[in-house]
Amino acid sequence: MHNNSITQLAEGLRAGDFSSVELTRHYLQRINQLDEGLNSFITITEEQALAQAEAADKKLTAGEGGVLTGIPIAHKDIFCTQGVRTSCGSRMLDNFISPYDATVVERLSDAGVVMLGKTNMDEFAMGSSNETSFYGPVRNPWNLDKVPGGSSGGSAAAVAARLCAAATGTDTGGSIRQPAALCGITGIKPTYGRVSRYGMIAFASSLDQAGPMAASAEDAALMLQAMAGFDQRDSTSMQQPLPDYSATLNESLQGLKVGLPKEYFDEGLDAGVRQSVEQAIEVYTALGAEVREITLPNTGLAVATYYVVAPAECSSNLSRFDGVRGGYRCDNPVDLEDLYKRSRSEGFGEEVKLRILIGAYVLSAGYYDAYYLKAQKLRHLISDDFKQAFEDVDVIMGPASPTTAFGVGEKSDDPVSMYLSDVYTIATNMAGLPGMSIPCAPVGGLPVGLQIIGNYFDEARLLNVAHQFQQQTQWHQQLPEGV
Amino acid sequence: MQWETVIGLEIHTQLATSSKIFSGAATVFGAEPNTQACLVDLGMPGVLPVLNREAVRLAVMFGTAIGAEIRRRSVFDRKNYFYPDLPKGYQISQLEFPIVGPGEVEIILEDGERRIIGVTRAHLEEDAGKSLHEDFHGMTGIDLNRAGTPLLEIVSEPDMRSAVEAVIYAKKIHQIVRYLGVSDGNMQEGSFRCDANVSVRPLGQEELGTRAELKNINSFRFLERAINYEVERQIELIEEGGRVVQETRLYDSDKDETRSMRSKEEANDYRYFPDPDLLPVELDDAFIEDAVADLPEMPDVRRARFEADFGLSQQDAATLTGSRELADYFETAATIGGDTRLSVNWVMGELSAALNKAGLDIASSPVSAGQFGGLIKRMADNTISGKIAKEVFEAMWSGDGSADEIIDARGLKQITDSGAIEAIVDEVIANSPQQVENYRQADAEKQPKMLGFFVGQVMKASKGKANPQQVNELLREKLSG
Structure with a gap:
């Protein structure tokens, strides 16, 4: 059952081949068998999942519900889920039972999905390897010695191992696309403002965006359809019409103008990954696309700019975790200052503390102009690069990550090298553009992701472009050994 | 040496909206602690602010009423600091781009002199909650009902020269916000709070002296007292060879004194930056026209x-x-x-x-x-x-x-029928021969005073209904005869 697409599962549910309860039990059993080695889930909500599945079955029997009714999925543990622990991968929120559902969770529930549980992630989404989680690192299903990428590493590993039909993720600098690439699945980060951020625990508010992680573009389209749309509870969500993402999946790519930024194929790119990506682009040429080289001259500034903007926002966003109202509180504080200092020192992990410190520094009096303001200016330059590029091309393609999955522990002591693993994904967040990663030919038994970047609110085109590739190739159907 | 006092005020006035500035929770005063704090006010993980349109409308009304520039584009910033009654660890305020730009108000001093006081700016921000230090046996209780209540902070130029002037200006702003209905101005409930920036300089000197910021002033009377105390303190300090340091001072109304709360060096670095959760506020002509459409007469x-x-x-x-x-x-x-x-x-x-x-x-x-x-x-x-x-x-x-x-x-209608009044007058005169005699023999200047007796008698007899003017005329006429 778990090798089927969401569309096939939906058909099976309707045909009565299996019930949602059976399907849910099947996935729960897989989680039970396979997740011990992967550690992709923080919380498994078995009881709730079965109750939701039963409700879905009733709807299906009555001929009601939509394509997602009864489909078991998982939520990244950054999304608030009512009555269920929402830890954000942190000791700080280990005891946090959310009193409300995030908009994304609510919308998917309304669409009838079954929630199997909450997936592991880098603490507060800060990391590119899923090693900063309070609940331990997630392993890559393709090779348990390798990282799955991050920060949505749990969702990526769970989908790659088919422990759920699809999962939600969030992407602040590549946190959907990079783990999707490293785990060989399909992930899309929509345009900033396309999906509501309400109930998604904030890391860097001006960059954070939620999106689906799935086995294929076709499945991702169904998930995004349910997740996207204006939400009056999020002032940064946009009142844009919501297209039918599945309707345009089969449009021809004849004449599609593809830009390859030369900066994405520089010396930092692994030779094997380069070859795989170039092969993938040949598939597009065969489909009638016109490929040309373009330039995004400020690409080199993206990582540095990001590591000013994101920490600045995170230092403020994470101030609410102070041990006063909820979350982790240190034992026996002697006074208020002690309460703050120890609750935060003990509640946050090292990477989070590092970023809070950087953020507080770049915002502090006397440094604000030199760092924060300058970063905002660079952000405009980066956006302008894309604006320029999209005057000539329809989509931009390149690698999602410079390398395949690296070893657990390999980069955890070297933040800069870790940060550089998002070098190709960060710029799209800075610009607020939609980006996607789809699997192309593996290198050394490890998946490689082709990144496709689109213009604002052009998710339908990205999904179409990805789907057409997946009609020609089988990379997205390849499964890790033992899955 | 002669000293000149220089005062500027920062007035926080609570806007009369029914819900909070960034959430739908109610703003009614005096509710049970934490019953008017929703997920947003509590700073729950994942929640987001949504700006209350009404708060913007009220700010526009105030700005228009003082002839100030209404900024078509204003920006909310985060003011970062830790305090237990500040749930998010930052206050949403406006720093660089406030909604109301420069304006002015006219005050009339006690001697009738008119004086223009500049208003530098007015900006929207959210209030914090309240820390309750009593009744918790060595612990502090937090009430977040007030958290997220909309405030308009009105900042004046340092244009006032005495405590009395400062009070007149504060009362003027109070009057304006109450006229407009943008605030109930209730000082006991904290809807109208003043901080005073006070400095002194030798009379005639252009350069401003070092200022102290006085906080915790919740009545006009205390505003006057706090400033007077502070002015005296600063003058005394300088005359004794000391130096005023820039600091925040708390006014203690029980002891009628100000005392140091924190110096400039100890002041928080608020690490302001634009709040990425809120888009800049863009106002169009229609919104502004609508907001000021029924501005009352000022x-x-x-x-x-x-x-x-x-x-x-x-x-x-x-x-x-x-x-x-x-x-x-x-x-x-x-x-x-x-x-x-x-x-x-x-x-x-x-x-x-x-x-x-x-x-x-x-x-x-x-x-x-x-x-x-x-x-x-x-x-x-x-x-x-x-x-x-x-x-x-x-x-x-x-x-x-x-x-x-x-x-x-x-039956209180006045008797104006002269015949009826005359009858009563005649009766009173007939019944008081001695008093009539005395009256007639008295000096002319004493007579009006003595007339009172007869008026009283007539009024009494008419149960107060006789027209007093007619009574007086008739009595004078008859007694002189």
Whole structure:
């Protein structure tokens, strides 16, 4: 059952081949068998999942519900889920039972999905390897010695191992696309403002965006359809019409103008990954696309700019975790200052503390102009690069990550090298553009992701472009050994 | 040496919206702790602020009323600091791009001098919660009902030169926000709070002295006292060879002194930056036009009109336009009553006294302005005398009906029939031969005083209903004869 697409599962549910309860039990059993080695889930909500599945079955029997009714999925543990622990991968929120559902969770529930549980992630989404989680690192299903990428590493590993039909993720600098690439699945980060951020625990508010992680573009389209749309509870969500993402999946790519930024194929790119990506682009040429080289001259500034903007926002966003109202509180504080200092020192992990410190520094009096303001200016330059590029091309393609999955522990002591693993994904967040990663030919038994970047609110085109590739190739159907 | 005091005020006024500035929770004062704090106010993980349109509208009204520039684009920033009653660890405020730009208000000093006070800016921000240090046995309770309440912070130029001036300016702003209805201005409930920036400099010196910021002032009286104390402290300090340091000082109304809270060096670095959860506020012409469409007549304009239309003195006009409710009351009563002088005297006299005694404000007066005008009218047309009017007023206060109803029911209509009055006068004269004798033998200048006895007798005999003017005339005529 778990090798089927969401569309096939939906058909099976309707045909009565299996019930949602059976399907849910099947996935729960897989989680039970396979997740011990992967550690992709923080919380498994078995009881709730079965109750939701039963409700879905009733709807299906009555001929009601939509394509997602009864489909078991998982939520990244950054999304608030009512009555269920929402830890954000942190000791700080280990005891946090959310009193409300995030908009994304609510919308998917309304669409009838079954929630199997909450997936592991880098603490507060800060990391590119899923090693900063309070609940331990997630392993890559393709090779348990390798990282799955991050920060949505749990969702990526769970989908790659088919422990759920699809999962939600969030992407602040590549946190959907990079783990999707490293785990060989399909992930899309929509345009900033396309999906509501309400109930998604904030890391860097001006960059954070939620999106689906799935086995294929076709499945991702169904998930995004349910997740996207204006939400009056999020002032940064946009009142844009919501297209039918599945309707345009089969449009021809004849004449599609593809830009390859030369900066994405520089010396930092692994030779094997380069070859795989170039092969993938040949598939597009065969489909009638016109490929040309373009330039995004400020690409080199993206990582540095990001590591000013994101920490600045995170230092403020994470101030609410102070041990006063909820979350982790240190034992026996002697006074208020002690309460703050120890609750935060003990509640946050090292990477989070590092970023809070950087953020507080770049915002502090006397440094604000030199760092924060300058970063905002660079952000405009980066956006302008894309604006320029999209005057000539329809989509931009390149690698999602410079390398395949690296070893657990390999980069955890070297933040800069870790940060550089998002070098190709960060710029799209800075610009607020939609980006996607789809699997192309593996290198050394490890998946490689082709990144496709689109213009604002052009998710339908990205999904179409990805789907057409997946009609020609089988990379997205390849499964890790033992899955 | 002669010293000059320089004062600027920062006034935080709570906007009269029914819900909070960034959430849908209610803003009613005095609810059970933490019953008016929703997920957003509690700073729950994942929640987001959504700007209250009404708060923006009220800020636009205020800005327009003081002739200030309304910024078409304003930006919310985060002011970062840790405090237990600040749930998010930052306050959402406006730093670089406030919604209201420079404006000014005119104040009238005690000697009648008019003075323009510059308003640098006014910006929107959210209030914090409240820390409760009592009743928790060594612990602190946090009440977040107030967290997220919309505030308009109105910042003045350092244009005031004495504590009295500062109070006049603060009262002026208070009057304006209450006229506009943008705030209830209730100081006890914290809806109107003043911080004062105070410095001194040798008279004639251009350069400003080092200032201290006085906080925790919750009445006009304390504002005056705090500034006076601080001015004295600073002058004394300098004259003794010391130096004023830039710091925040807390006013203690029990001890009537200010004391240091934190110095500039200890001050927080608030690490302001634009709040990425909120888009810049873009106002279009339609929004602004709509916001100011029913702007009420402002106190200065109304005062001038009262002077012109009713022939009031500047003093009376200023008093009667003190609040919008009082001005409305007076205007209605005077228009119906048809006699300005009587209306002024009675509104400021009898009515004020009764309200004071009952501890009521004009808006909750048991006698409506219309009813009060009816009473004035009956005095003006001589239906009743002033003395009877007091009795009628008391009956109206107790809810016995309109002036006319009471006059009719109690038969209080004044006797103006000269034949009837003459009969009573004759009777009184006949019954008081000794007093008549005394009167006639007295010096001319003593006679008016002695006339009082006879007037009293006549009024008594007529149960107060005889027209006093006619009584006086008749008595003088008959006694001299």
